[in-house]
Amino acid sequence: MLGFFCMFGGRNYKRNRMKEKLKYYLKANSIIDEIEINKIISCFKLKTYKKNTTILSSGEICSEFYFVNKGCLRTYFLTKQGNEKTRYIAFDCSIVSSFSSFISRQQSFEFIETIEDSELFVMKHRDFYQLVSEIPQWAKYYNSILEMAYLFQNKGIENLVTLSAKQRYDNLLIEKPMYIHKLSNKILASYLNITQETLSRIKSK
Amino acid sequence: MLGFFCMFGGRNYKRNRMKEKLKYYLKANSIIDEIEINKIISCFKLKTYKKNTTILSSGEICSEFYFVNKGCLRTYFLTKQGNEKTRYIAFDCSIVSSFSSFISRQQSFEFIETIEDSELFVMKHRDFYQLVSEIPQWAKYYNSILEMAYLFQNKGIENLVTLSAKQRYDNLLIEKPMYIHKLSNKILASYLNITQETLSRIKSK
């Protein structure tokens, strides 16, 4: 009996430790009570992926929502000419999905890909919306995700439409220097919506 | 006494008729009960504006949410060089605001402007969020506004990044021919993110 409790306690302890970054993230970014936080994090399952693994392909319906526990991912799409356009980079302790597909339940035009070996906590679409209807504070959190996603995109459009290639680079260097130091030129260029050659020329000045 | 009732009934009748498009719109775009719909529409106040009136300027905090009962509006921002970039067109029976400012409570970089004589139903930010906390179905409607705004922007970025000026024009001609027939070249060009000269050349082919 004692053995059973110890084992069980041990498993809980381990599971909690494993998910502590996720828990901390949710506490910092929402106003969800401890009990509900535990219910929410129990819906996340751990998956690990090697670098350069495509987690979602264009044409598939995105039915998962990810928390990046470790590693790094990006979302991107392909032009007709086959050029990659990176839309979002998710480092450690951030969330990612192909939201347009996740929301609309339509085929995604975006890909999701790991750019480093990564550990993800995965929540299924079904569970996500189940929680939205059961836990008002989770619905509120979802709402704030949408608000932030909107603001992020709005800023992105503004940058794209008003700034030159060099200005976008300089801007990123100030706002998110990590992007410039951590990402390959190929990915960085596609994030800035320029070619690798142009990025190389900008950097060399 | 009879006179009083008649007058009162008459005023209600008039007010309801006045707001019937708004009511119809909300019924069609949400799942809000009759009682709550009435509460919601009572928060909207009618305002009329002449053509080419700036309703919100860059630098101001947007504290209003609009339903276009009649007329047409646009949101746009200015580049450092002073070029206008139209971001959204709101025809009859649609909603508009400077959402990034409305959401973030920060200064708007966008302008809101009437492009025709317009009748707007206006809801204050305060009332909007009051309703969000009081009426779950209104919160849900707000959520769906955000979802749609996200999808709209996402599509916009995809178009901007993958299509040429001519392709964007052709695309709009298929998807939203009304934009091309109703808007001036100046506004249409700024919506497509091209110059008037380029638009003129595209059209003449």
Add this chain to the structure above:
DNA sequence: CAAAAGCTTTGATATAAGTCAAATAAAATC
């Protein structure tokens, strides 16, 4: 650790779209 595959840099050239300018055309205003 060597070969292959994938990145990055640099140069030469091409191109879509912008800028400037001037002539019409249309709309707004007194």
Add this chain to the structure above:
DNA sequence: GATTTTATTTGACTTATATCAAAGCTTTTG
């Protein structure tokens, strides 16, 4: 309805950035 203002068209020229190509670097992988 004449005049001023605003919008559109067309032409000549410029420019930022893409494309193509080749050489030098780095990783990855057997």
